[in-house]
Amino acid sequence: MPALTEPLRARLQYTFNGQYTGTPEWVTDLEKGDDEGFFLPGSAVWAVHGAMSTIPAGVRAxxxxxxxPGALAGVHDHSRFREDPLGRLAGTIRWIYTVSYGSREAATHASNWVSRLHTKVVGTYDDRNGVTHDYAANDPELLSWVHMAFADSFLAAYLEWGHEPIPGGPDAYIREWATAGELMGVPNPPRSVAEMQSQLMDFDRRGVLERTARTDDVVKFIKRPPLFPALKVGYPVLFNGAVGTLQPRFRELLGLRAPHVGPIGIPTRAPAQAMLAGVGGVLGKRPVAEEHALARLDRIGWTAA
Structure with missing residues (x-):
């Protein structure tokens, strides 16, 4: 059986970390460092970020x-997402896992590195009314939106497909991951689900969020990314699952509908659950990053309370 699944495993691994075989150096480097890190085994962050639900969560985010429109303009103007979408994905995963599982020094260094890259991501965009706005990736409001898009999506996906209760509950995850927001320069990131949902919807109430031709173009790209042929069969199941977890208002703004046949909705949770179980069977149910983080904790003498 391992021999039969190895080609699929290689393609999945390359999709997520840019390497067909072996463990990337940045993952093994999680063993380095002399502190416990910002998050520990048993934390809400380890529970949520260690689950297979992170795959549809990334699509949703x-x-x-x-x-x-500011976040969209930054990606459109400064990212090679079309030429190298997997490279961008791997970079995002590297940051999330380093902050989640690395030492405080590694997490801070990784966040500062991303912030330095963001200093070049500046420009202008025209809103739906033709008004020109400046944008900068390190603008506090834009940082806040991106932070909450990730937190909201990872939480929603885990609540849909996670197998165990979140330690401390959903609020604990939002409160813990606020640390990552602070590392990236987010001012006063939300520390509860209610606070996060209020801040997210406030962007809509203020008329910031919009759907343009550029939005439709990016959504079309996310719906049909240039994956390996072996992965294209299962991806629509995960995409539909991700769409199904979106707030109705966000689905409306994106021009998306949950899968349906005429007026009858098609279930998305169970098919995505089965697909994620299959991916977990090939890659392993928990990320390799956890093993290296545990090795660091063991080396420095950490023990669970």
Missing amino acids: LLVQALH
């Missing part, structure tokens, strides 16, 4: 981010 990209869709939510696309609703903000």
Whole structure:
């Protein structure tokens, strides 16, 4: 059986970390460092970020981010997402896992590195009324939107497909991951689900969010990304699952509908669950990053309370 699944495993691994075989150096580097890190085993962050639900969560986060014209302009003008979408994905995963599982020093260094890259992501965009706005990736409001798009999506996906209760509940995850927001320069990131949902919807109430031809173009790209042929069969199941977890207002703004046949909705949760179980069977149910983080914790003598 391993021999039969190895080609699929290689393609999945390359999709997520840019390497067909072996463990990327940045993952093994999670063993380095002399502190416990910002998050520990048993934390809400380890529970949510260690689950297979992170796969549709990433798709969902990209869709939510696309609703903000400033975030969309930054990706369109400064990212090679069309030429190298997997490279961009791997870079995002590297940051998330380093902050989640690395030492405080590694997490801070990784966040500062991303912030330095963001200093070049500046420009202008025209809103739906033809008014020109400046944008900058390190603008506090834009940082806040991107942070909440990730937190909201990872939480929603885990609540849909996670197998165990979140330690401390959903609010604990939002409160813990606020640390990542602070590392990236987000001012006063939300620390509860209610606070996050209020801040997210406030962007809509203020008329910031919009759907343009550029939005439709990016959504079309996310819906049909240039994946390996072996992965294209299952991806629509995960995409539909991600769409199904979106707030109705966000689906409306994106021009998306949950799968349906005429007026009858098609279930998305169970098919996505089965697909994620299959991916977990090939890659392993928990990320390799956890093993290296545990090795660091063991080396420095950490023990669970």
